[in-house]
Structures are given as structure tokens and as C-alpha cells.
Amino acid sequence: MTIYLVDEDHAAYGAWIAELELRGHKVTSIASAADAFRELCRVPAEQIGVVLIDVMLAPGEDWHLYPQDFLTTGLELLRSLSQQKSGAFSRRAILLTNAVGSMLEEAITYGETVGAEVWDKRSIVSPVHFADAVEEFGSSRGIT
Numbered sequence: 001m002t003i004y005l006v007d008e009d010h011a012a013y014g015a016w017i018a019e020l021e022l023r024g025h026k027v028t029s030i031a032s033a034a035d036a037f038r039e040l041c042r043v044p045a046e047q048i049g050v051v052l053i054d055v056m057l058a059p060g061e062d063w064h065l066y067p068q069d070f071l072t073t074g075l076e077l078l079r080s081l082s083q084q085k086s087g088a089f090s091r092r093a094i095l096l097t098n099a100v101g102s103m104l105e106e107a108i109t110y111g112e113t114v115g116a117e118v119w120d121k122r123s124i125v126s127p128v129h130f131a132d133a134v135e136e137f138g139s140s141r142g143i144t
Contacts (some may be wrong), residue, residue, distance in 0.1 A: 001138050002026045002049035006036040006077065007096070008058035019127035020134060025049075032058045033077040040081055045088040050138050053078055055097040055107050055118075072103075075110050082114060090114040091141055094134075096121055 003025050005013060010029045017027045026049075030036040040048065055074040074095055081089040093116040097107050104120070111118040117137065124130045138144070 001135075001144055002028065002047065003134065004028050004030060004036070004040065004049070004051045006030045006033070006052065006057060006074070007054035008032060009054075015127040016124075016130045019131040023131055023135070025134075033073050036077055037080055037084075040089070041084050045085050048085075048088055048092055049143055050134055051081075051089060051093045052134075053093060053095055055095050055099060055103075072106065075107065078110075078114065078116060090116050092143060093117070094119055094137060098122060 003020055005017065005027060007013065007029075008031045010017075010031065013029070017029070020027050028039075030039055036053070040051065053074040055072065057073040057077060074097075078089060078093055078095065081093075093114075095107055095111050095116055095118045097104060097118060098121050099107055104118075108118045110116075119133070124133070
């Protein structure tokens with residue numbers, strides 16, 4: 001399965017990525033919303049695996065297209081991707097967040113609206129737990 005991880009802080013995911021790769025998955029890390037939009041729009045829909053998107057994501061060079069506070073850049077990225085390829089992203093997307101309170105509620109509400117899951121990063125206890133969850137998500141959505 002091809003997995004795209006969209007977050008500017010790749011080092012924080014090192015063990016998680018390593019565990020996925022040990023299981024035979026191809027993981028592509030993308031550091032900004034602008035880069036993710038360009039790269040993922042080029043990928044044919046049938047080749048898109050699981051897309052993990054940090055909610056509080058660096059916008060990149062197209063910063064003017066995203067919220068000024070960057071608190072919901074990941075949500076805006078998923079919205080833009082979904083408009084480009086209807087249905088290709090929402091059922092494959094997992095929004096990752098450390099948010100609390102109203103920001104967490106906004107992410108959950110948006111995820112429910114588009115059919116994406118929202119995962120609280122604090123609830124992921126180990127790389128093995130993370131990889132198990134990603135594989136279960138992919139399997140439940142028919143993604144191979």
C-alpha cells in the first residue's frame with residue numbers, strides 16, 4: 001500500500017514510518033500543503049493509498065491560499081484535494097491532530113462531513129499500534 005504522510009515535521013514520525021516500511025508499505029513524506037497538493041493531484045486516483053494529513057500543517061510557498069494562523073491548513077488541503085478528485089481523497093484520508101477543545105471539534109466535524117477519520121496523535125502509543133491502525137483503516141476501505 002502506498003501511504004502519503006503530509007506534515008512538515010517528518011522527524012517526529014521516524015519510528016512510525018520505519019514500522020510501515022518494515023511491513024512492506026511505500027511511504028512518501030510531503031512537507032507542506034502546497035507540495036502535497038501539487039504531488040497528489042498528479043497521482044492517478046487508483047494509485048492513491050492512505051493519505052495522512054496533519055491538521056496544523058505548514059502551508060508552504062502558496063501560503064496565501066491557506067488560513068493565516070495555520071491551525072486548519074490540513075483541513076483546507078483535504079478540501080482542495082477533494083474538489084480536484086471527488087471521492088478520491090476523503091475516503092482515504094486520516095487527519096492527524098494534537099488539537100484540543102474547539103479546534104479538535106472542528107477537525108472531527110469536518111472529518112465526519114467528508115468521510116475522513118480524525119486521529120488524536122496523543123492516543124497512538126507506539127509505532128506498532130500506529131502501523132496496525134493504518135493497515136486496519138486501509139483494509140476497511142478496500143485500499144491495498
